[in-house]
Amino acid sequence: MRVVIAGAGTAGCVLAARLSADPGIEVLLLESGPHYRSGHWPPALAHAFRIIKETHDWGFQAQAGASPRGVHVPRGQVVGGSSITNAAIALHGLPEHYDEWAQFVPGLDWAAMLPWLRMIEDDEQFGAEPYHGDHGPIPINRWPREGWYPLLERFAEAALARGHAWVDDHNAPGAVGVGPTPFNMRDGVRQTPADHYLDPALGRDNLSLVTGVRVDRLMIDGDRVTGLVVRDEATGERTTHHADHVILCLGTYQSPAVLLRSGIGPVDAITPHGIRVVHELPGVGRGMQDHPKISYRFWVSTDIPVWPHPWIQVLLTAKAEVRGEERLFQVMPYAGFADGGHRISEFNVQVADARGRTGRVDIQSTHPMDQPVLRMGWLDDPGDRDLAVAGGRELMAVARTAPLAGVLDPWPNLDDADHALRTVETFHHPVGTLRMGRDDDLMAVTDGAGRIRGLEGVWCMDASVIPRVPSANTHLAVIALSERMGAQFLAGTGHAAAAVSPDAG
Numbered sequence: 086m087r088v089v090i091a092g093a094g095t096a097g098c099v100l101a102a103r104l105s106a107d108p109g110i111e112v113l114l115l116e117s118g119p120h121y122r123s124g125h126w127p128p129a130l131a132h133a134f135r136i137i138k139e140t141h142d143w144g145f146q147a148q149a150g151a152s153p154r155g156v157h158v159p160r161g162q163v164v165g166g167s168s169i170t171n172a173a174i175a176l177h178g179l180p181e182h183y184d185e186w187a188q189f190v191p192g193l194d195w196a197a198m199l200p201w202l203r204m205i206e207d208d209e210q211f212g213a214e215p216y217h218g219d220h221g222p223i224p225i226n227r228w229p230r231e232g233w234y235p236l237l238e239r240f241a242e243a244a245l246a247r248g249h250a251w252v253d254d255h256n257a258p259g260a261v262g263v264g265p266t267p268f269n270m271r272d273g274v275r276q277t278p279a280d281h282y283l284d285p286a287l288g289r290d291n292l293s294l295v296t297g298v299r300v301d302r303l304m305i306d307g308d309r310v311t312g313l314v315v316r317d318e319a320t321g322e323r324t325t326h327h328a329d330h331v332i333l334c335l336g337t338y339q340s341p342a343v344l345l346r347s348g349i350g351p352v353d354a355i356t357p358h359g360i361r362v363v364h365e366l367p368g369v370g371r372g373m374q375d376h377p378k379i380s381y382r383f384w385v386s387t388d389i390p391v392w393p394h395p396w397i398q399v400l401l402t403a404k405a406e407v408r409g410e411e412r413l414f415q416v417m418p419y420a421g422f423a424d425g426g427h428r429i430s431e432f433n434v435q436v437a438d439a440r441g442r443t444g445r446v447d448i449q450s451t452h453p454m455d456q457p458v459l460r461m462g463w464l465d466d467p468g469d470r471d472l473a474v475a476g477g478r479e480l481m482a483v484a485r486t487a488p489l490a491g492v493l494d495p496w497p498n499l500d501d502a503d504h505a506l507r508t509v510e511t512f513h514h515p516v517g518t519l520r521m522g523r524d525d526d527l528m529a530v531t532d533g534a535g536r537i538r539g540l541e542g543v544w545c546m547d548a549s550v551i552p553r554v555p556s557a558n559t560h561l562a563v564i565a566l567s568e569r570m571g572a573q574f575l576a577g578t579g580h581a582a583a584a585v586s587p588d589a590g
């Protein structure tokens with residue numbers, strides 16, 4: 086059996102390793118960006134203490150929400166994908182939000198996902214707890230409190246003084262409060278699926294990685310996908326790859342774009358580009374969710390030490406009552422940094438329990454080198470907007486509480502309720518553009534195993550399929566879900582012996 090995996094990002098690395106464990110499966114992994122071996126990162130990527138947006142990034146611009154404001158929405162363009170450029174924050178999210186997945190795919194709830202979350206992690210502090218793992222591929226640890234930057238220590242003390250609870254472990258089910266941020270990082274180095282899944286598997290004869298190619302569109306015969314077409318990134322030269330199965334792992338913005346270019350999706354998104362509709366699926370590119378982020382900037386007004394780069398050793402999660410419901414938000418405080426002779430700190434409020442689904446992905450042309458048209462829909466949902474404002478107010482209240490009070494001067498107009506609408510950006514967790522669902526759900530594109538409905542031989546197993554954004558950063562959820570879908574794929578294609586099981590211990 087020959088499988089082509091399109092996209093060597095977070096999900097693609099997991100799947101390439103898991104599927105090629107069976108020598109009877111020939112796996113070809115295709116990626117636009119370059120490959121660096123573990124530990125041989127160029128300096129621009131080796132910096133684990135910040136998000137990387139300036140290099141190895143797709144440079145996509147998106148429309149923010151109701152306003153036409155253009156905003157950069159980063160995505161990693163490198164083997165490892167966004168896991169190489171992200172902030173390495175390793176959170177599970179609250180169980181009740183995974184339980185909502187079962188409304189889309191019966192049985193896919195927190196109880197179904199927890200074993201996979203446990204299986205992927207090696208939690209250095211809490212691995213023995215029943216809701217953690219201690220021998221998975223992804224190391225997770227937290228910064229000891231005695232090493233926190235003074236501004237962050239003050240932030241935590243002020244949050245506690247405001248009545249927020251202390252949490253040792255933000256990944257304990259139901260934990261809400263202030264405590265150390267869990268990271269998939271060791272000795273200041275990101276620990277990613279490229280390092281821990283793909284690289285160890287690359288010596289296998291049945292696994293090939295091809296970089297520097299842009300996935301253009303699928304080849305389709307009747308209702309069967311028979312392979313795909315790629316273009317060389319440098320020359321534009323066209324090559325075709327035949328496969329028994331194509332698995333899309335191009336991420337939330339680009340997996341739907343490939344389907345649309347192939348004539349699969351809503352008619353009104355395809356025909357204006359002169360593309361023939363091959364298979365009508367109204368949900369392709371629709372219903373995107375993301376976590377809106379609102380930044381609050383302060384001048385640091387004492388001589389308290391700041392870092393050369395912003396960083397987040399501590400995290401506050403809290404709930405606010407919005408329209409009669411308690412809903413979760415996060416506050417991510419940066420340690421404080423020097424910028425152009427000023428000493429600044431930035432605190433991000435994330436609408437963690439985001440409900441809006443108005444984001445969408447379209448194509449601007451048939452050309453694979455054109456970026457997709459991205460409309461993010463942030464804060465279109467009135468409840469999300471109220472939660473953003475409530476989170477900002479709580480952050481300002483913490484900033485005015487001792488021992489933080491007097492250390493931070495807010496920039497003007499931060500208390501203005503419109504601040505959120507004017508400045509909203511991505512917290513980098515878009516999902517749901519090829520959402521999973523039941524057969525009678527017309528807007529569902531994939532089933533619970535990632536199979537694209539109504540077609541043979543084509544799957545998506547990346548963040549695009551997530552039916553409801555978890556109330557946390559999405560990296561661990563994507564790894565866990567791609568593990569689960571990979572095992573289902575192996576079992577469903579006659580290769581069950583190679584499928585990993587989270588219950589194997």
Ligand SMILES: Cc1cc2nc3c(=O)[nH]c(=O)nc-3n(C[C@H](O)[C@H](O)[C@H](O)COP(=O)(O)OP(=O)(O)OC[C@H]3O[C@@H](n4cnc5c(N)ncnc54)[C@H](O)[C@@H]3O)c2cc1C
Nearest residue numbers: 092094095096117166167171172173174300547548558560
């Ligand atoms: C800046 C940033 C910060 C983040 N911070 C965190 C964090 O701290 N914690 C957390 O949990 N999550 C974080 N996330 C989110 C997390 O990284 C993503 O949810 C996850 O990596 C998504 O995995 P994926 O496999 O769906 O996509 P990706 O990992 O983005 O992989 C997609 C891959 O496909 C390739 N590709 C795309 N289109 C094509 C094409 N046409 N042809 C060839 N190749 C293509 C890309 O180059 C990439 O390698 C962050 C994301 C970003 C971008």
